[in-house]
Amino acid sequence: MIYTITANPSIDYVLQLKDLTTGKVNRTTSDVKLPGGKGINVSRILKELNIDSTALGFVGGSTGEMFKSLLSQHELKTDFTNVHEDTRINVKINAIEQDEETEINGTGPAISNEEKTSFLKQLESVGTGDVVIMSGSLPKKLPDTFYLDIAKMIQENGADFVIDTTGQALLDTLPLHPLVVKPNHHELAELFNTTFNSDQEIIDHARKLLDKGAKHVLVSMAGDGALLVTKDHAYKANAPKGVVINSVGAGDSMIAGFAGTFMKNNDPIESFHIGAACGSATAFSQDIAVKEKIDEVYKAISISELS
Known part of the structure; x- marks a missing residue:
């Protein structure tokens, strides 16, 4: 449950x-x-x-x-x-x-x-x-x-x-091995007092969160899509085209899609795909996304392996 x-x-x-x-x-x-x-x-x-x-x-x-x-x-x-x-x-x-x-x-x-x-x-x-x-x-x-x-x-x-959560509160949870953490790229940069100029730099710093204990790291990047970083691989989801109507709840939706799917199938890549679709679908909706919108957006998202 x-x-x-x-x-x-x-x-x-x-x-x-x-x-x-x-x-x-x-x-x-x-x-x-x-x-x-x-x-x-x-x-x-x-x-x-x-x-x-x-x-x-x-x-x-x-x-x-x-x-x-x-x-x-x-x-x-x-x-x-x-x-x-x-x-x-x-x-x-x-x-x-x-x-x-x-x-x-x-x-x-x-x-x-x-x-x-x-x-x-x-x-x-x-x-x-x-x-x-x-x-x-x-x-x-x-x-x-x-x-x-x-x-x-x-x-x-x-x-x-x-x-x-973010900041020190996020770092404090890592030794307990959370299933997934989801900073956006700005929050991740603030954790390490730096700035990013490439996806690889984001991936490198996300792996520092893995080293501290997180099991998976999702990094949302607004119009640049999202990243999933695991111990051995990194994956990127493109940002589907659409009009952002309401950003409230998009991050919650992404977490729900990832955690709920992973609990069912233990597949981080498919969980990432569905999580990214849920997040974008909510951003494109007046309220929290419905299943039909999630399915529509899912088809517009592709997952590519970066490393």
Whole structure:
């Protein structure tokens, strides 16, 4: 089973307008409320791929009830921990003529020790053959090591894990051998205080993450495609042609496609192909990509071996 953890889920209130003028009254051309959170995005893509998952996280208050109502239409398996304070609301503003996206994210509820303990008890049964995918920000009062502590706990029980994070927090997870890490090329360069002038330089530095313990490294490069780096080989996926409508969730989709497929077939190349298709398909969609769009984009992606 795949478990996705969204410690700080949200209602994403997405507004579209022609242009945004601060300090003035702005009127939208459309708006939609979506169940948000990086782990939720992962579970939604897994659902499109017909891969079972259970979504975990902290949900509370009247906004938490609305969140669960919005999520119910996606027919995901969930096992949320109920908390006293309200689930947050994030506002995302797309100014079409300005070609700008503005986000205003809430902080989320404060999690009590009792609520944290209740959540962690859910993970006691996770073990060999399971994968836990952790991503997104942490709500108030949870320690910065929350995801890392979970990784240590489930690893002792034989489960694999993925933590979608960057910087030192990413480096701290590597000795625990995450199934896959996915920095973009800018984040990878920042890890090593350098810049890249070629794919080979990116590959060389991705292998440093493998040397530190990662099992696979995905590097997204926006319009230049993506790389998969393993101990012995490196592969590149081209960037398919399409209009980027919404970049939110593209990285989550790529992780879902890779981890979910790899859990089924243990084939890193096919997992990379599907992961790249999921990421691009979501970028080309108003919301998280549906299966038909993923299949369409999959046909436009080719995987080539670089080394």
